[in-house]
Amino acid sequence: SINPDLASERQTASFSVEKLTALLDGGAERTRIRRAVVEAIECDPIFSRENQYFQSQNERYEAAVRKGVHLQKKMHEMGWTQDGPEFKYIYRALSGDVAFLLHSIFIRSISVLGSDKQIAKWVPLATKYRLIGSYAQTELGHGTYLQGLETTAVFDISTQEFILNTPKISAMKWWPGDMGRSATHTVVFAQLYVQGKCYGVHPFIVQIRSLQDHSLCPGITAGDIGPKMNFEHIDNGYLMLQNVRVPRENMLNKFCEVQPDGTYVRQGSQKINYFTMTTVRISLIGDEVLIPLLKACTIAIRYSVVRRQSKLKPGEEEAKILDYQTQQEKLLPQLATGYAFHFINNYLQGLLERGYTEIKSKNFDTLPELHAFSSGFKALVTQYSTSAVEICLRACGGHGYSLLSGLPSLYTKILASCIYEGENTILFLQTARFLIKCFMAASAGQPVPPSVTYLAALKPGKCPAKNKLDFLSPDTYTAAYQHAAARLVSSTAAKLQDLIQSGVKRHDAWNQCTVQLAQAAKAHCHYLTVKNFAETVEKLETQAGIQKIMKHLCDLFALHGIFSNAGVFLHDGYISGAQMDMVTASYLNLLAVIRKDAVPLVDAFDFTDKSLNSALGSYDGQVYQRLYEWAQKSPTNKQMSPAYERYLKPLLHNKLSKL
Amino acid sequence: SINPDLASERQTASFSVEKLTALLDGGAERTRIRRAVVEAIECDPIFSRENQYFQSQNERYEAAVRKGVHLQKKMHEMGWTQDGPEFKYIYRALSGDVAFLLHSIFIRSISVLGSDKQIAKWVPLATKYRLIGSYAQTELGHGTYLQGLETTAVFDISTQEFILNTPKISAMKWWPGDMGRSATHTVVFAQLYVQGKCYGVHPFIVQIRSLQDHSLCPGITAGDIGPKMNFEHIDNGYLMLQNVRVPRENMLNKFCEVQPDGTYVRQGSQKINYFTMTTVRISLIGDEVLIPLLKACTIAIRYSVVRRQSKLKPGEEEAKILDYQTQQEKLLPQLATGYAFHFINNYLQGLLERGYTEIKSKNFDTLPELHAFSSGFKALVTQYSTSAVEICLRACGGHGYSLLSGLPSLYTKILASCIYEGENTILFLQTARFLIKCFMAASAGQPVPPSVTYLAALKPGKCPAKNKLDFLSPDTYTAAYQHAAARLVSSTAAKLQDLIQSGVKRHDAWNQCTVQLAQAAKAHCHYLTVKNFAETVEKLETQAGIQKIMKHLCDLFALHGIFSNAGVFLHDGYISGAQMDMVTASYLNLLAVIRKDAVPLVDAFDFTDKSLNSALGSYDGQVYQRLYEWAQKSPTNKQMSPAYERYLKPLLHNKLSKL
Numbered sequence A, B: 001s002i003n004p005d006l007a008s009e010r011q012t013a014s015f016s017v018e019k020l021t022a023l024l025d026g027g028a029e030r031t032r033i034r035r036a037v038v039e040a041i042e043c044d045p046i047f048s049r050e051n052q053y054f055q056s057q058n059e060r061y062e063a064a065v066r067k068g069v070h071l072q073k074k075m076h077e078m079g080w081t082q083d084g085p086e087f088k089y090i091y092r093a094l095s096g097d098v099a100f101l102l103h104s105i106f107i108r109s110i111s112v113l114g115s116d117k118q119i120a121k122w123v124p125l126a127t128k129y130r131l132i133g134s135y136a137q138t139e140l141g142h143g144t145y146l147q148g149l150e151t152t153a154v155f156d157i158s159t160q161e162f163i164l165n166t167p168k169i170s171a172m173k174w175w176p177g178d179m180g181r182s183a184t185h186t187v188v189f190a191q192l193y194v195q196g197k198c199y200g201v202h203p204f205i206v207q208i209r210s211l212q213d214h215s216l217c218p219g220i221t222a223g224d225i226g227p228k229m230n231f232e233h234i235d236n237g238y239l240m241l242q243n244v245r246v247p248r249e250n251m252l253n254k255f256c257e258v259q260p261d262g263t264y265v266r267q268g269s270q271k272i273n274y275f276t277m278t279t280v281r282i283s284l285i286g287d288e289v290l291i292p293l294l295k296a297c298t299i300a301i302r303y304s305v306v307r308r309q310s311k312l313k314p315g316e317e318e319a320k321i322l323d324y325q326t327q328q329e330k331l332l333p334q335l336a337t338g339y340a341f342h343f344i345n346n347y348l349q350g351l352l353e354r355g356y357t358e359i360k361s362k363n364f365d366t367l368p369e370l371h372a373f374s375s376g377f378k379a380l381v382t383q384y385s386t387s388a389v390e391i392c393l394r395a396c397g398g399h400g401y402s403l404l405s406g407l408p409s410l411y412t413k414i415l416a417s418c419i420y421e422g423e424n425t426i427l428f429l430q431t432a433r434f435l436i437k438c439f440m441a442a443s444a445g446q447p448v449p450p451s452v453t454y455l456a457a458l459k460p461g462k463c464p465a466k467n468k469l470d471f472l473s474p475d476t477y478t479a480a481y482q483h484a485a486a487r488l489v490s491s492t493a494a495k496l497q498d499l500i501q502s503g504v505k506r507h508d509a510w511n512q513c514t515v516q517l518a519q520a521a522k523a524h525c526h527y528l529t530v531k532n533f534a535e536t537v538e539k540l541e542t543q544a545g546i547q548k549i550m551k552h553l554c555d556l557f558a559l560h561g562i563f564s565n566a567g568v569f570l571h572d573g574y575i576s577g578a579q580m581d582m583v584t585a586s587y588l589n590l591l592a593v594i595r596k597d598a599v600p601l602v603d604a605f606d607f608t609d610k611s612l613n614s615a616l617g618s619y620d621g622q623v624y625q626r627l628y629e630w631a632q633k634s635p636t637n638k639q640m641s642p643a644y645e646r647y648l649k650p651l652l653h654n655k656l657s658k659l
Helices: A004-010 A017-025 A028-042 A057-078 A087-094 A101-113 A116-127 A271-306 A325-360 A367-395 A397-401 A407-416 A424-443 A450-457 A468-472 A474-501 A506-538 A544-564 A566-570 A577-595 A598-603 A623-632 A642-652 B004-010 B017-025 B028-042 B057-078 B087-094 B101-113 B116-127 B271-306 B325-360 B367-395 B397-401 B407-416 B424-443 B450-457 B468-472 B474-501 B506-538 B544-564 B566-570 B577-595 B598-603 B623-632 B642-652
Strands: A152-156 A161-165 A185-194 A197-207 A220-224 A237-241 A244-247 A256-258 A264-266 B152-156 B161-165 B185-194 B197-207 B220-224 B237-241 B244-247 B256-258 B264-266
Touching: A004 A271, A004 A598, A017 A028, A017 A544, A017 A598, A028 A057, A028 A087, A057 A087, A057 B642, A087 A271, A101 A116, A101 A185, A101 A197, A101 A271, A161 A185, A161 A197, A185 A237, A197 A244, A220 B623, A271 A325, A271 A367, A271 A397, A271 A407, A271 A598, A325 A367, A325 A506, A325 A544, A325 A577, A325 A598, A325 B424, A325 B506, A367 A397, A367 A407, A367 A424, A367 A450, A367 A506, A397 A407, A424 A450, A424 A474, A424 A506, A424 B325, A450 A474, A468 A474, A468 A544, A468 A577, A474 A506, A474 A544, A474 A566, A506 A544, A506 B325, A506 B577, A544 A566, A544 A577, A566 A577, A566 B566, A577 A598, A577 B506, A623 B220, A642 B057, B004 B271, B004 B598, B017 B028, B017 B544, B017 B598, B028 B057, B028 B087, B057 B087, B087 B271, B101 B116, B101 B185, B101 B197, B101 B271, B161 B185, B161 B197, B185 B237, B197 B244, B271 B325, B271 B367, B271 B397, B271 B407, B271 B598, B325 B367, B325 B506, B325 B544, B325 B577, B325 B598, B367 B397, B367 B407, B367 B424, B367 B450, B367 B506, B397 B407, B424 B450, B424 B474, B424 B506, B450 B474, B468 B474, B468 B544, B468 B577, B474 B506, B474 B544, B474 B566, B506 B544, B544 B566, B544 B577, B566 B577, B577 B598
Parallel strands: A152 A185, B152 B185
Antiparallel strands: A152 A161, A161 A244, A185 A197, A220 A237, A256 A264, B152 B161, B161 B244, B185 B197, B220 B237, B256 B264
């Protein structure tokens, strides 16, 4: 039965939850397909995540491998294919709890970096799982700075082989997924040496384990890197190479080749490599970041209308904690952020598709902008989402801290997204480099991409808002964000130039500006997120109820950003102190408005109980009962601990001396 | 051997590390005693934490119990007593990884709430471990709001017993430490009913497990609440009571008693209860928050001078990541925060001691201020420290995410401190209530405690700073903090009054101001932290080298706070945009100055490698070697996973159909 405190929240929705779900999915038909995939996965006990919170790293790994293998059968059984409409929902339905994710990166890297011959040889083997692939780039000593990788591949002209080595401990490959215990092959990135000359980092296919008995191949040392904050199901591995020989044909050679006589030949454009990185960064936003964020919002908001604590008015019954302004102010901006990021993700997907079309016709003009976009948004979205999930966790108090709430694992998972596929600060600085370049160009009257033309249009001005309602106008707040971003970019560009003109070397000057450059890049991405949200809302005119609540969320997202980064807007007086009070008033008023629809707004994300895997967040709101029942399943309750006989009993019976 | 990149950092210290350590300890003699305790604990293999990151919850619990029992022997052996100078260092030396912490709360609650007769009966039994105690206050449905507890204790006049029940699932005790598997007794907080009348929450001693064989007593259901983000070594438990009878004498009755005929008598002042809560909140700052924060700084800063990545200047070797401004801006403010909180902790300890002296002479006048202080600072320190540890973790990239870095467990531990002993938002609001009361009183010309007299002295003014060096004056920035805090308190008080005067009910009005009230309370505590740091630095005049670097840290802490909360200072023009640029310039300059002493500043915390338990943070800086060696010990590397034979082999050998 549904907890009445949750049921009542659903009776007053100002919009159709089902229609909003369809909107989020991109149409009712997609909702139908998604639900069918989820249903098929969840009704299969092999994919169950029921005991996940009680399992050791070893058990999690075994379960993930079992699921990975079973998924092949399942897909066959269900008629799902890699190109079918169902495919994109499988990962969501599994909550990512499956092995062989790097196997597909292995395949993709061969498809992108390999010659037709190499693709013809390796991809079918991998697709049929006659081997298990991995992707060995990161080393103990190098992550971000790929040029610094220390693994070497020396061409031996006499045998037509490359000899691979990790010559020192920091050169050891470290972190690659699926490599610690599963993979038989991996793509190793190594410094290529031919006749004593270094040609930089190149990819090599290396077999690391026997296809017969899975024993390590000669010269290979490999294993698991041990416990992490999350991803216990993945065997992130290490790999040492000692004079490991691979044939000349194993260097992926679509773009560069070592010919039999040792001649090094470059061919074609490597720009497509950028595009791969861009694709990964954008696609992880949807799969790895957005979904945990929306789940955390669902759990925390449902819990907050079921949890009653203390009284708002003396004499009344205890209040739902979501009725406290402070709780609303914790959770509702995160909910608005979830929607904002859903829409910016759609926008980025669109950009990516258009970019891909252009690249296919050999037009690489939009690549720099796309690269800057993907870097900055990867950083912005992962950082804000991580912070949002942490807020959701803490907003659930002690019960949020229990693994059974589901929130700790969502948090530790999303936290990783700030680190992998480019550390966020480095990524913001890449975006900043693009912005500074465009700012300089625009200031010199040269053409720049449309998304950054605003940079050159900065005028000292004032926000025209006269009362708090004016701040509910998207034009008003979008202009404020635009102004703030442009100011941060231009003032940092000025600082940079001043430093250089005063004799500071260019690289030192850049370093001395990086804190502010990162801030500027963040402001730029934040601005675009607000702008995109506002434009999305505008287009919802045919769905009045949904448009209205989305407008509230857009306003909340925008005003929350101004409220919590007030300094950026007040700095040059664009927004005055009195106007900031209006922002605050409008912002706090919106909380009370959106609070009424909070539960329908998370219901629309349409997560099943199994996918939430949370004692706090289930659709029926039977929180306490579920916490109690789930705790019974903990291994800590399976038997009396041996600690009693060994330590407690002698202590209590005063027989300690006999220990 | 020491990594040369770390060794070189120690050769240029601008001050004596040993003298700073002594200053932090409160004198060289205390340093000596602390080191002796740490040495004695760390050389004893029973207390080893070597395998901690690989252990299951069951293993962690067993180890903690073993350590708890062994500690009794160790103390006896070493001649350490509860009152001796060594005692306070034991917990630090154990890194809190020991059982029976709630046992001492059990003892303390009887000492504070029990009559002399009850103390005489129970405390010796507990001290000799003839029983193991716990403290059962929190329920599934109630944490913060104690008046809402649902457990009942009904007085049965015919048998002179109390009958205890948890009448519904939400009434179940949930979270008490040591209760899931260890405790034989607990203090249960329950609503007292005598002859149908409810007298509110009272404490009762209840036996829950047999002293003979540890089986649960009749009417008792108890167990472990399952996995959590941390504290795997503690058996946080649940407890259901079904008609459990305890004699009348088991109600702790120093302040209230039920007489044999059912007459309820109140006696003495209960104000001391407030003092207990205050004591716990202040003492946890030192034990549970400061130490993890300082450890995280140590690990992240040492790693950041050993890790080299990318180049600052083309052609040079790769740079230490601490040489990047962005890395400095992540870590050095956290280091400054660590020092700021060390000194505010000293200050709070002093307050507490003076308060205790006054209370012993029956003077309760300072209690409200002390309570407001302890609430606000508990919230401020735990919140900022949690955020600081997260920054340290993320600043170490992928390796920070490995449990072997030690950072994840520091983070998950410190995160809990935001939730337990009063949820932080509630605590800030308690401080805010005190501030508003004082502000009203001061505005009406009534006397208020010295710490809040500044609230009434708010004048519209401007910061007098004329250049960036002016912002290195403690008077300048302390005045800015004071102004900002006073403005936030007075403007929120005004909003509150406006709302009430416009007809909003007092409780609704309060709720509508809570976001701003919490902000005001935070600003007040932040101001006092800056002020106390500045005053502490001033008193270091006899130690020139140390005073100089502490002054830099104080400046950094203060300017970081202004830089990152710029809106608060810009809002009414107290600091202008141009001045904020000076703040930023001074702030960023300080980073480069303090960076030179960063390693000596963390060395001064004097954590042993064993206490850090971090592959990244060891004194010798042999990071990569240690990561590799520690990973070898992981259970994931102990044997070939059964997943190979079961799933991988059939997959690779194309025998899936036989599965």
